[in-house]
Amino acid sequence: MICKLSSKTINNVRFFAQNNIRISQGKLHSNSSFLSKACIPNTFEKMDALELKLGNLSSSPYVNAVQPLKLIICGPSGVGKDSVIAKLRECRKDVKLVVTATSRAPRPGEVHGVDYEFMSRSDFEHLRDADGLIEWALVYGEYKGVPRRQVDGALAAGSNALFRVDVQGAATLRRLMPEVVSIFISAPSEAALVARLVARGTESDENLVLRVAAARKEHARLQEFDYVVVNEDGPSGLDDCVQAISKIIDAEKLRTSRRHIKQ
Secondary structure, eight states, rough: OOOOHHHHHHTTTTTGGGGTTTEEOOOOOOOOOOHHHHHHHHHHHHHHHHHHHHOOOOOOOOSSSOOOOOOEOOOOOTHHHHHHHHHHHHOOTTTEEEEEEEESSTTTTTBTTBBBOOHHHHHHHHHTTTTTTEEEEEETTTEEEEHHHHHHHHHHHTEEEEEEOOOOHHHHHHHHHHHEEEEEEEEOOOHHHHHHHHHHHHOOOOHHHHHHHHHHHHTTTGGSSSSSEOOOOSSSSSHHHHHHHHHHHHHHHHHHHTTOOOO
């Protein structure tokens, strides 16, 4: 169906172009049954009349596209953070892990640039002194920090930047970036957490004591986080945990404070 319209009316209904309408040489073309009905001249006459009373009808979006999120995932050693993050990245290609830099030696199976950026203490200190770290801390006698270049690269690519940090790093990031979304991952119980640490087989008895003591302090600060998700034992525990985090990401992107709602 073809309707002859004034150039003024055509300008008033440019937003119909988003619904497969083509405007050309003063004519409106549509193959859609819904838009064919909208092509009734009376519709546009009413719009012209309304514009005389209301002023120009804007075709600008009411809600702007959301910017990428900055996300923190935190939790005690042995809670399964690495497994959760790996699964989350499989499910969501819009999540980019900001790989933490550390001065500690890699554990068996850990890969440089994937699990951590492994570097010497002197290289870490040089990066720190050059303002190349957003935050850093001394953890269990070793340096850990967040490289600035990785965060900037993720956000520039439109990805959600995911930080894997401890509670001390999370507190620093919240202070530096108040908009960050913080998620604490918990084990079902302290006994379950200790069982996971023992099963990992990488800790001495002395280190186990230190990590359990640290976990108690970390759980005491749980209220500082926006969300807490329990990584349950059992075959569906990991998937359920990841799905919960994915829902958090989706919900956060719908917040009015992030969408810059037009007034």
